[in-house]
Amino acid sequence: MPTNDFDAIPVISLAGLEGTREAIDAVTANIVEACETAGFFYCVDHGVSLARIEAVFAAARWFFGRPQAQRDALAVATSPNFRGYVPIGITGPDVPRRLLEAFQIMLDLGPDDPDVRAGNIMYGANRWPPDAPEFRSAMEGYFADMTALSLRLLRAFARGLGLADNYFEAFFRKPLTQLRLLHYPPQPPDAEAQGVETHTDTGAFTILLQDQVGGLEVRNRAGRWIEARPIPGSFVINIADMMQRWTDRRFVSTPHRVANRTGQDRFSVPFFANPDYDAIITPLARGSSAGRFEPLACGPYVEAAYRAAWPRATG
Secondary structure: OOOOOOOOOOEEEOHHHHOOHHHHHHHHHHHHHHHHHOOEEEEEOOOOOHHHHHHHHHHHHHHHOOOHHHHHOOEHHHOOOOOEEEOOOOOOOOOOOOOOEEEEEEOEOOOOOHHHHOOOOOOEOOOOOOOOHHHHHHHHHHHHHHHHHHHHHHHHHHHHOOOOOOHHHHHOOOEOOEEEEEEEOOOOOOOOOOOEEEEOOOOOEEEEEEOOOOOEEEEOOOOOEEEOOOOOOOEEEEEOHHHHHHOOOOOOOOOEEEOOOOOOOEEEEEEEEOOEOOOEEOOOOOOOOOOOOOOEEHHHHHHHHHHHHOOOOOO
């Protein structure tokens, strides 16, 4: 059994997931070990093209370079369903001021969708800057690639846990996944402010694309901060609270933080893989154990987290 601590974040090639049964089992074993110890790993050989990655970074630089008034016109506070622009300093009841700004989208659904018609605020249409088709295309293309990658990872998680490969897919048919563009303005080296405070993520897991500026740190069990240095062409995968609960703490949701004290602008693109609104997360029993968590209704849990983090339109 792996020890419940780590001093480095493992790097795992996903190339074997397209190989023989033995190759697939070897990759999934590496993934499970990383999820049990660090709760974080880099993935390489993931199949997402460099062109797609460059396009979404270009989209982030373009959007955050627009005049503030144009960004504010898409403010999440005027959205009925948590889509749009999050300005620097926005905060909720339990969320401290963060030195970052964001633009976020989710699954794009029109007014004829039954959940939209029923008034479920977690479903709806995305919001876009006017007359910016390349920006929208870059984000939608990246969202599609991240959705496909998230399903590959879910199959690897399931296989590594001894479940049917498609076990988790039934919970991700109409997922509450969210894609965010993040911009951390430069801070001086002696700045005390953080881009994001120490936290764990809410959903199942996160796929993070980070630029070469750095600033992400992960806390190990001994309380030491491990730097997640950028590796070109990689994604950083981290287990979030819901997957920790789902696996009855076999996979760990590890605290992490971001500070940008480099004097440079930092851009990152997290994709938060959250199950369907109506998914019920029942912990997987371990041996004779009945589990340490009660079943969890995904939708209200994620909705409560979003309401706490961001204001929204009520009309």
